[in-house]
């Protein structure tokens with residue numbers, strides 16, 4: 175169950191191309207699991223930006239000198255994130271969270287591969303720690319456009335058994351994409367499960383690689399959201415249910431974590447004809 | 460209604476002693492603040508943030524006969540003080556809605572205002588009939604901003620005849636004793652013409668306003684930002700249009716109950732609608748940025764009424780229409796002053 179908290183910025187620092195923001199938000203940390211996200215009000219109470227911005231939760235501390243804190247990693251994309259980047263310690267920030275369904279953890283000690291694209295590695299790092307605590311082997315693949323857009327390389331090295339890095343421009347690690355190195359890594363580590371977070375195209379590629387090997391993968395998607403709490407129906411994508419039927423599911427409450435092979439990647443952004451309640455299916459009425 | 464609605468986690472707030480009850484047709488609601496259709500689903504999600512039974516009512520997302528998947532994404536674009544949406548009425552269909560959503564609202568003790576939407580007059584009639592005997596149903600809102608499949612997709616709400624036909628059909632098959640409100644579109648030349656047609660056809664009241672048709676072009680892709688191309692504009696950007704619509708309809712139809720909405724963000728915004736002639740208000744888009752907004756608006760409205768010396772919300776309805784010779788009491792600070800209410804003296808204020 176999410177809470178709405180009037181928080182206070184504890185710190186904001188640059189991490190490569192990103193900002194890491196820590197906010198004192200009492201009551202949120204203890205509810206948070208890796209994969210949850212937080213929705214942040216931007217622009218102040220009189221803002222002309224009415225909608226909250228969603229960010230994956232990176233780190234939480236239940237208690238500290240300042241009370242519970244929540245940290246997220248963001249890149250400046252448009253007006254809202256530009257405003258956020260100008261916040262300074264002690265500025266007030268209204269947060270709602272934790273939101274969404276987190277990553278599901280394996281019941282057994284498995285070998286897990288975690289694939290992060292850009293800031294998508296943020297929720298994977300606490301997940302990796304949790305998996306390690308449970309005795310799982312963790313291997314990382316981190317990818318980004320360039321070295322400044324890689325996040326969490328050092329943390330990942332510390333936590334994981336192995337780490338592979340790719341950048342589009344070759345400024346760090348191997349030149350290329352995570353999907354170029356993933357198949358070989360999965361075969362080498364005999365991975366049982368894959369967790370991924372990053373751009374939609376990457377999640378699709380990861381899913382395809384996993385499906386062809388019969389490896390279950392969980393992906394955290396990023397869809398445009400107006401409310402983040404399940405009331406507006408803007409954040410939907412076509413997902414196949416246990417009954418084999420496709421429905422337009424809300425990624426803010428039924429996601430953002432989905433089983434990769436349940437998402438109809440080639441139909442994202444459309445209403446497939448066979449979806450439950452599609453206009454075509456109703457043509458007879 | 461004088462009981463407190465503060466949450467455990469909130470600092471104690473005592474709502475001022477103002478009679479907030481409001482009459483919409485045959486039903487008296489405990490207070491005049493409602494959610495807006497499509498901005499609160501069926502109340503369950505918002506109940507995580509405040510007790511939804513404390514609102515005047517929960518207006519549910521417009522429901523159709525069959526399950527519906529809605530339009531392609533992207534479904535929203537933020538605009539200055541507003542947003543454009545193109546959801547396309549995604550929903551589970553009336554049967555699942557009654558079983559799950561309305562049942563939950565009834566069990567929660569909330570007053571449900573069920574919004575219905577159809578593609579033909581017959582659809583609306585069938586939907587209204589399905590609501591007979593439904594527990595928890597306080598009122599029906601008829602969303603007539605839908606394309607009429609039997610008339611080349613012409614929107615019902617843009618034509619007085621089509622609007623009247625829908626209202627009449629709903630009134631005929633709706634359960635008795637449940638007020639039927641027609642929700643009007645502002646995208647018409649003369650909203651009072653549609654309002655009159657609906658009232659003549661038997662509408663017990665009017666909801667004003669639905670979204671305005673808009674379009675946003677993404678300058679990076681150089682295409683429309685929304686999958687559905689056009690969308691409905693909502694939020695504070697449309698508030699003056701909405702207040703104008705309420706004003707005009709109140710002037711044309713002095714006695715018809717009005718549920719006003721469009722960009723309400725604060726109690727003072729709500730008061731603007733009340734003064735223009737709304738008997739109750741819906742808080743829509745603001746919920747997306749502030750899930751507690753409806754209950755906050757209610758608290759703020761109560762304070763705003765008390766500060767102006769009103770002992771009930773009913774006294775304020777349509778007051779902005781009073782002739783110019785009635786003036787507020789002279790003085791340096793009209794706010795907090797009494798306005799013809801001997802029951803309040805200065806010590807009691809605030």
Ligand SMILES: Cc1cc2nc3c(=O)[nH]c(=O)nc-3n(C[C@H](O)[C@H](O)[C@H](O)COP(=O)(O)OP(=O)(O)OC[C@H]3O[C@@H](n4cnc5c(N)ncnc54)[C@H](O)[C@@H]3O)c2cc1C
Nearest residue numbers: 225227228229230247248249251252253254255397398399
């Ligand atoms: C579940 C989830 C987790 C996310 N995690 C992160 C994260 O950890 N770090 C990070 O940098 N970004 C993350 N994002 C993306 C982030 O929400 C957007 O970059 C941000 O909303 C852009 O806001 P803006 O005002 O700068 O951009 P604008 O383009 O001005 O935003 C306009 C509107 O579009 C929405 N919007 C625009 N781009 C996106 C997008 N990519 N995803 C969702 N909504 C969008 C905004 O919320 C806003 O309502 C996440 C998104 C989601 C849905």
Ligand SMILES: Cc1cc2nc3c(=O)[nH]c(=O)nc-3n(C[C@H](O)[C@H](O)[C@H](O)COP(=O)(O)O)c2cc1C
Nearest residue numbers: 495496497521544602668669693694721722743744
């Ligand atoms: C995302 C969204 C979905 C909506 N869905 C409906 C709907 O299903 N039926 C309806 O009558 N109005 C719908 N509306 C319109 C609102 O109920 C309301 O009339 C309008 O948004 C103006 O109020 P606001 O500015 O407070 O949001 C929707 C509005 C939004 C923003």
Ligand code: FES
Nearest residue numbers: 402404406407426
């Ligand atoms: S963002 Fe509103 S339902 Fe998901």
